[in-house]
Amino acid sequence: MxxxxxxxxxxxxxxxxxxxxxxxxxxxxxxxxxxxxxxxxxxxxxxxxxxxxxxxxxxxxxxxxxxxxxxxxxxxxxxxxxxxxxxxxxxxxxxxxxxxxxxxxxxxxxxxxxxxxxxxxxxxxxxxxxxxxxxxxxxxxxxxxxxxEADLFAERAEAERAKRHVHIEHLDDGMALLQAYLPSHHAAAIGARLERLAKQPATDDEGQPDRRTRVQRQADLLTHLLTSASADHVPGTPGLRCDIAVTIDAAVLTGAVVGQASAADGSWHVPATWILDSALVGEAFWHRLLVDPITDNTLAHDYRGYSPPDVLRRAVQFRDQVCVTPGCLVPADRCELDHDIPWPAGHTHGTNLRCRCKRHHNIKGHGVVPHLVDPPPPSFHGFAMDFAFAS
Structure with missing residues (x-):
């Protein structure tokens, strides 16, 4: 054999x-x-x-x-x-x-x-x-x-943004297709908000658990948000803000050079000016996420328990961006945090935590693919900003 x-x-x-x-x-x-x-x-x-x-x-x-x-x-x-x-x-x-x-x-x-x-x-x-x-x-x-070609990219992006539109095509069986051609950062914010809202516990009109699938709930929520007079808040759910993380080089942020803002997982890019313009109109807020090895770096904190606190979880997600398994592009915010060295022998610490999707986390835990157990050391370089549309 x-x-x-x-x-x-x-x-x-x-x-x-x-x-x-x-x-x-x-x-x-x-x-x-x-x-x-x-x-x-x-x-x-x-x-x-x-x-x-x-x-x-x-x-x-x-x-x-x-x-x-x-x-x-x-x-x-x-x-x-x-x-x-x-x-x-x-x-x-x-x-x-x-x-x-x-x-x-x-x-x-x-x-x-x-x-x-x-x-x-x-x-x-x-x-x-x-x-x-x-x-x-x-x-x-x-x-x-x-x-x-950052300058030409910005010109093309501006030309494409001028073509933004919404298209409705009515199909068979009482259904229709709603399409929107939007700037990537707006589409990402819409997707993030629907994802967050769809995860909230919900019941039907009779108080029974909601049996709809996640994608069905997202579709219904989109309809509600676009058609309800109280679109700022969905009844039965807590108030939410929908975050999208972007990276912008420090030189671009200061205006020294022309550049782009990129999604944390690299799935889309927009001219940095679009993000900065949005930050100035009162619809969003900013904060800096420190991920370099400096004083008070959230990744450097060591926690005694198994589950990391939110501040560490957020920093690790921003650092890894997607599942760290080679070839996997599941976004970090949909992944589980995996201890490289299993807890409690391995501490809950930035250098011992990686984002892995559920499937690869299970594979690694069972030792099916040995190299998943010993990935390259985590690192992050650059200036990270967290951009949030507030609902």
Whole structure:
């Protein structure tokens, strides 16, 4: 019977072969397009030539079983990678990265406008993609775009904010779809408020426990908040404020440079001016969360009990941002606090606490994946601000 190392080797080889096959399909798709373009007759009207060109993706779609839109998207991604990402494109051919990763990086390079920024992406993205999941890569690319061309990011964000809107589409069976195109920090605040309210104990009109699911309660709460005359407070629940944590570099905060504010878990970014403007209109309040190793650092406090106090829990959540298990992106505020060295041998202390989602906490506790027991030491660098919309 094959041993585990041999099976792991076979799995890695199969993964590389799949990526190489994807690369070969992309190369063949581009070659088909280029060959068809060369065969176009030069002695036709411009309208006829344009029609023949537009039919090429349809021909490819018929050969590959894809939709025409998928073919157009693939060709655009391949063209950007060939022109601006030679290292990524070469690694794709070797099977070092797969089609989904190349597509994500190619879409990111399409957002960049400066040659040096594109070169930097080609230099840095490949190393990150090789050692991280696709979801992690996409978040890293968002951060990269917001950081490397901060001034252009702010311009694009302002242009997109001008397009904010709400759309209602009525569907079958008495249901409708409510969509809102909003700035990310506003959407995050709305999501946080619905999440908090949905967790509050509730009963039905007859005093029986609420049997609705969490997502059903969130949908009902959204309706109530948008339609009730007393939208500031939901009957039967305590008053709440909904916090969203953001990070802003100190230099950006002082106005020395242009930059962005980022969600604690890196899932979204907005121009820092948006957050600062919100802080000046009386709808929010700020406080500084000290997480560096300085005097009175909440992470440095040692507590005798098993459960950490709220101030330590909040600091650890802000530090870790998501579940610390590699590849897991469950937000820290939905995770459990895990003692690296089990309590009581391990103290309730910032250096001995990590955020882990319930599933990975259980896996680590049972010793199923040994490396979860000994992760790298926790660290945090930077200036952290906690931004809160108060209800």
């Amino acid at each position: 094959p041993n585990a190392s041999r099976l792991a080797h076979d799995l890695r080889r199969a993964t590389r072969e799949r990526a190489r096959a994807e690369a070969a399909e992309w190369v063949a798709t581009v070659a088909f397009r280029d060959g068809a373009m060369k065969r176009l007759s030069p002695d036709v009207t411009p309208l006829r030539r344009l029609t023949e060109q537009s039919a090429i993706p349809l021909q490819i779609a018929a050969e590959t079983g894809q939709s025409e839109g998928q073919v157009v998207n693939r060709l655009a991604c391949a063209d950007r990678a060939i022109e601006h990402l030679p290292q990524v494109w070469g690694a794709f051919g070797k099977g070092d990265v797969d089609a989904a990763q190349v597509q994500a990086i190619s879409l990111a390079v399409g957002k960049l406008e400066r040659d040096d920024s594109r070169q930097r992406l080609d230099d840095e993205a490949l190393a990150y993609a090789r050692t991280h999941t696709l979801a992690e890569l996409r978040r890293w690319l968002k951060r990269f775009i917001a950081r490397v």
